[in-house]
Amino acid sequence: MTEPVVRYEVADRVATVTLNRPEARNALNRALLQALWDGILAAEADPEIDAVILTGTDPAFSAGVDLKEASGEAPRSAAGRPAGAGPERDSNGLFRFLPVISKPVIGAINGVAVTGGLEIALQCTFLVASERARFADTHARVGIMPGGGMTVLLAQTIGLRRAVELSLTGNFVTAVEALDLGLVNHVVPHAELLPFARKLAGDIVSNDQRGVRRLLAHYRSLANTATLDEAHLLEGILAETWRRDPAELAARRRAVTTRGRAQTGS
Secondary structure (H helix, E strand, O other): OOOOOEEEEEEOOEEEEEEOOHHHOOOEOHHHHHHHHHHHHHHHHOOOOOEEEEEEOOOEEEOOEOHHHHHOOOOOOOOOOOOOOOOEEOOOOOEEOOOOOOOOEEEEEOOEEEOHHHHHHHOOOEEEEEOOOEEEOOHHHHOOOOOOOHHHHHHHHHOHHHHHHHHHHOOOEEHHHHHHHOOOOEEEOHHHHHHHHHHHHHHHHOOOHHHHHHHHHHHHHHHOOOOHHHHHHHHHHHHHHOOOOHHHHHHHHHHHHHHHHHHHOO
16 A cells, blocks of 8 residues: 555644655655645644644655656656645745644654755744754755745744855754754754654643634734735745756756765765
8 A cells, every 4th residue: 555645643632744755855746745735734624633743754854845846857746736725825925835724833853854845844833853853945056946935934033144144055954053043942862853742732732722823823923014925925926937947957956965965964
């Protein structure tokens, strides 16, 4: 029986959603992205769930968008969806890998979170990292432009100058460095990652859920009170107007993969 590209499990009012293409380092092909979207929506619709944990099957959280599929080297893994069925670009320009839901989504980062994988992490409510986690934005190395919030959410999280450095260099940062930057809330031994995330989720579940959801919505409103919509719109225009040569993209993908493995020791 074929393994699902996204696993979905529920226990103690917590849904655990797991990216499950380990042979491809959980690269984000169309089938996985659609299943991820559906999994998060399922958690939102279930009245027996109060929190979500998003993680990956080892060894990676996600190596980013599946550039083999994007460049045409591999066939599409799923048919396209109509507008409104997600994942999709929001009205403010942000490409949403994750639908916005009323419940917190804790990112449990078990390994490398690169480019699109990092953007998915940034769209979570907050992050917990394994000591094996590594983070990088390799858009500039591949020769593509971000559209999933990298230039907005990363800068909002760690500060503009640090975000610019990561994006322009494409360098990896360790879990401990990510903690120092404020990208993640906690770093724990690898074997303790999911138990620790479940403990935090349990703490959230134990609270008044009307209060939790109202407070989460309030935090989102505060984050959007300045010019984030404009910033997302500018990034969306950047992503939509950028043109790339598929053959060149394939060559860059191989070079980026080699460099990433060398930097992360994998």
